[in-house]
Amino acid sequence: MKEIRFHGRGGQGVVKAAHLIVDSAVQEGKFAHFIPFFGVERKGSPVFGYGRISDTKIDLKTQVYKPHCVIVMDDTLLDAIPVFDGLREDSIFIINTTKTLEELNLPDTVKKAAIVDASKIAIETIGRNIPNTAMLGAFVKATGWVSLEHVMENTDLLFGGKNPVATQTAYDEVKIYDLQGGK
Amino acid sequence: MGKTIAxxxxxxxxxxxxxxxxxxxAAYxxxxxxxxxxxxxxxxxDGQLQSSMVQVESEHSAMSVVQGAAMAGARTFTATSAQGLALMYEPYFRMSTLRLPMVMAVAGREMTAPETIWSGHQDTISVRDAGWIQIYVEDNQEALDMIIQGYKLAEDKDVLIPVNICYDGFYIxxxxxxxxxxxxxEVDAYLPPYKQEHVILDPEKPMAVDPMTPGNLVMKYRKSHLDAMQRAFAVLDKADKDFGDQFGRYYxxxxxxxxxxxxDIVLxxxxxxxGxxxxxVDEKRAQGVKVGLLKIRMMRPFPKQQVAKVLADKKAYAVIDKNVVFGWNTGAVYMETQAALNQLGYKIASLPVIGGLGGxxxxxxxxxxxIEKLEKMNKGDDEQECYWLED
Incomplete structure (x- = not known):
């Protein structure tokens, strides 16, 4: 079972992105779920969510404390929320940012980093700074836990428009860093 | 066999x-x-569902509307949470005591104050003695399936009691x-259209509904209601078996x-x-601990025989309550379990636990x-004070 923790802000589409991952995993015959945790429901406030993907039925109904993967949709959260808490030794970290790997100063537990300017891609494709569908492209490239084909298909079904283009563009543009041997 | 979607x-x-x-x-x-x-x-x-949807201004009105519809013989549905259920209490009690079957879903939420919108069982636990059948579910599939089964149970002529399907807010x-x-x-084959026979509000045959009733008759009605509650165990067992035969899922x-x-020990x-x-349990079993889980699905009526049967030969049990019973420093499921075992003559070491309040x-x-506390009790540790699952 793979555990994912999502961080974002209200209005960025964190919940819908997570739903699209679950949709794709279920479509592929896997078990998957997502539990959102809202603070106050308003635009801009920090949003958390917990996802799981497994080959067997998932009984757990709890938050994710030791994620295999953390997705951060807004880099201003780095100073506000403990996004690195509980990261497993071999975790994957995916972030929407204009910062470089060096500027991010990631902890040693991150063994793979995926850096993408999803906000720029979103503005250039769908015309609004809603980075969720672009982040899905980065997620698929970094993890390989669901297929790009299914994610794009489901993104098209749910949102249509240029959203699948945002997903494809981020998939192509995301910078993946293998940090197994240290930074 | 239907399709699987998220x-x-x-x-x-x-x-x-x-x-x-x-x-x-009708719902708010x-x-x-x-x-x-x-x-x-x-x-x-969208035309996918042929129902009358009544827009109401409160939960009190929602329950009152479906009450009138149920009195006229219609199958009805509503849903609520926490403060909504509290506002609904007056017609809620009357729905069950008029013996009108229906299903109401409750997305369980903690009761205010302090202000909270998050998960808890306190809302439905607080009204467990308002004459409804209450069933609690563990996941989305069980929520869907039990609403269908709920009608089968509520409308059975041996029961005629409305049913709450309770699922945790946010977590479900x-x-x-x-x-x-x-x-x-498939659902149509399992659940045929409802034809009400015990009471029908019909303008062609006017009647007074629920006139002032003397105490000796109130006693009769209550006893009859309580008797029907006891028949609900067997009716649910049959509804579960028939459902499993039809859909392949037995609960x-x-x-x-x-x-x-x-x-030896049971949660x-x-x-x-x-879940x-x-x-x-799986994690501890892998370490050689003989632990099991008893999931209470039906809270009202409380299945004392079934609970006692499972616990009879056990060394210790813990009940984790997502609610409190004020005045006892435990939760309701713990109190009910103790009452059941005591009534049936079992004395088993037990640990009350409270957690999950307000999300x-x-x-x-x-x-x-x-489980580790239960292992210690099994080795002779004294019974514990209520254990609160804090950080």
């Missing part, structure tokens, strides 16, 4: 209701239940996971036993936390901590 618990509840073909739906939105009402309304607007209402959606034809009726057969849970408890997470670690 949906939220609220969507599952709305779909379960829609597949049961209610003639009247409240977090975390709101999307049940929205989804039901959109299904009606907003949980997004794969659910098998049964075919309408165990009043309780679900998980690895209890050879267990008792209700609702969403039961986490199963994972904890506080009940983690896997919490569950394994409880």
């Amino acid at each position: 949906i939220t618990g609220n969507t599952a509840a709305a779909l379960g209701a829609a597949l049961s073909r209610p003639k009247v739906i 939105p409240i977090t975390p239940q709101s999307s049940v009402v929205e989804y039901a309304a959109s299904m009606i607007a 209402s907003h949980l997004y996971e794969g659910v098998n959606i049964p075919e309408q034809s 165990g009726g009043t309780v679900e036993e998980y690895k209890c057969d050879d267990a 008792i849970t209700m609702g969403a936390m039961s 986490t408890a199963k994972a904890a 506080a997470d009940i983690s896997l670690e919490h569950m394994t901590n409880v």
Whole structure:
């Protein structure tokens, strides 16, 4: 079972992105779920969510404390929320940012980093700074836990428009860093 | 055999209701239940569901509307949470004591104050003695399936009592996971249209509904209601068996036993936390600990015989309550379990546990901590004070 923790802000589409991952995993015959945790429901406030993907039925109904993967949709959260808490030794970290790997100063537990300017891609494709569908492209490239084909298909079904283009563009543009041997 | 798609618990509840073909739906939105009402309304607007949807200004009105419709013989549905249920209390009590069958979904939420919108069982636990049948579920599939089964149970001529299907707010209402959606034809085969016979409000045959009633008759009605409650155990068992035969999913009726057969110690849970408890049981079993889980599915009426049967030869048990009983420093399921065992003559070491209030997470670690306390009790440690699952 793979555990994912999502961080974002209200209005960025964190919940819908997570739903699209679950949709794709279920479509592929896997078990998957997502539990959102809202603070106050308003635009801009920090949003958390917990996802799981497994080959067997998932009984757990709890938050994710030791994620295999953390997705951060807004880099201003780095100073506000403990996004690195509980990261497993071999975790994957995916972030929407204009910062470089060096500027991010990631902890040693991150063994793979995926850096993408999803906000720029979103503005250039769908015309609004809603980075969720672009982040899905980065997620698929970094993890390989669901297929790009299914994610794009489901993104098209749910949102249509240029959203699948945002997903494809981020998939192509995301910078993946293998940090197994240290930074 | 239907198709499997990912949906939220609220969507599952709305779909379960829609597949049961209610003639009247009246509901007022409240977090975390709101999307049940929205989804039901959109299904009606899109022509997928042939029901009358009545827009109401409060939960009190919602229950009053479906009460009138039920009195006229219609199958009805509503849903609520917490403060909404509290506002609904007056017609809620009358719905059961008029012996009108229906199903109401409750996305369980903590009661205010302090202000909270998050998960808890306190709302439905607080009204457990208002004459309704209460069933608690563990995931989205069970929520959908039990709404369908709920009608079968409520409308049975031996029962005629409304049913609450209780699912944890957020942990199920907003949980997004794969659910098998049964075919309408299969549901129709399991749940035929409802034909009410014991009472029909009909303008052609006027009658006074619920006139002032003397105490000796109130006594009769209450006793008859309580007797019907006791018949609900067997009716649920049959509804579960028939459902399993039709859809391939059996839930165990009043309780679900998980690895209890050879267990020395047992966790008792209700609702969403039961899934986490199963994972904890698996983890501890892998370490050689003989632990099992007893999931209470039916809280009202309380299945004392079934609970006692599972616990009879056990060394110790813990009950994890997502609610409190003020005045006892424990939760309600613990109190009920103790009452059942005492009445049936069993004396077993026990640990009351309280957790998950107001959306506080009940983690896997919490569950394994409880099991470790039970292991110590099994080795002779004294019974414990109520254990609160704090950080």
